Amino acid sequence: MSVLKRVQQWATFARIWHVYDATWQNPFQSAELLKKYLMGIHKPIYHPMNDCGDHVIVINSLDIALPGNEWAKRVYFHHTGYPGGATWTLAWELHRKDPTMILKKAVYNSMDGNLQRRYTMERLHIFPDGNVPPELMGNVSNQIRQIRPMPKRLDHYTKEEVEKFPKIIDYPKDYILR
């Protein structure tokens, strides 16, 4: 292999680091999105037998949003292998114990159970908040767009913006402002 071809090979199979903000995102829909980046399905060179998956850093996994009443109803099953070793943990309990676990399991379960799955999971780095080690964040060169927009809360607007906002109605005279 000539020098040029070798460099071409490195360039084509270079691993890219992506960052994904999980704030207010459904972890199960996010998993379907992140899995494509982790396995390299988004690349035109993808083939199940070539190793072209990217790294994904997920931040703010503490702030994921489960749909409906799934915090109370979703159950994670674990069995130690010993008699009576079965445990059922509710999603909110699991999230309290480890805020990265729900997203991790969602991504793990979204992929087929083949030999590659464990190695693909090694490329997923989940952090409960925005504190990512700088040596990891330095690698990042792309941001994955969120699946749902993050609405801006009233207390996130500045006081000026709130005051400048157009008034639609006048309150009735007997309206009591709390």
Next chain:
Amino acid sequence: MTTNKSLFLIPKFITTPSQNGVGRYVCQLQRVVLKFCKNHGSSRGIREFIEYDLLNFANKNPEVVVYLKPRRHRGPVIKAEYLNGDDQIVFCHNNTREEIAKWLNLLRTQSGNHDGTRLRKLWHTDYPSIQGPWTPYTFRDPALNLAEFPNEELSRPLDQPKTATEELDELFKKQQESEVAESSEVK
């Protein structure tokens, strides 16, 4: 150790020995041996071929050496030997004269023995891509090179409809602008 290797066809790419056919063509089939029985019915087709067609074949293809090998009470076989050292054995039990002709034509036009192989691509090119193979950096937005990560603007989903708040804000701004324009006209 046992393997299942024999169960699968060997994957191969199309190749041409030393650019055969560019400039001149060298027939890759060098030698062909027709083995047959003079009495047995299963060799009838090959005997007919030898009687009626073989001389024509030999005249048309002077670069191929043809041997005939009669052998008693054994099945008819065509053995082909190629320039690259491959040899191929075709069993032509009960084949008709036309089938033998077709087999010989195949052997004559092949570049070697391709039995037990599978072509990974049905085409070949010396220049697979003019613009070069894809890399993660092709078609990449250059603005990303200067972006700081994590970036709130790059995280926002695309193709989202305007919120009521934004629309109201826009309406209000338009209204204000028109008021300013009117007041300036009055002056």
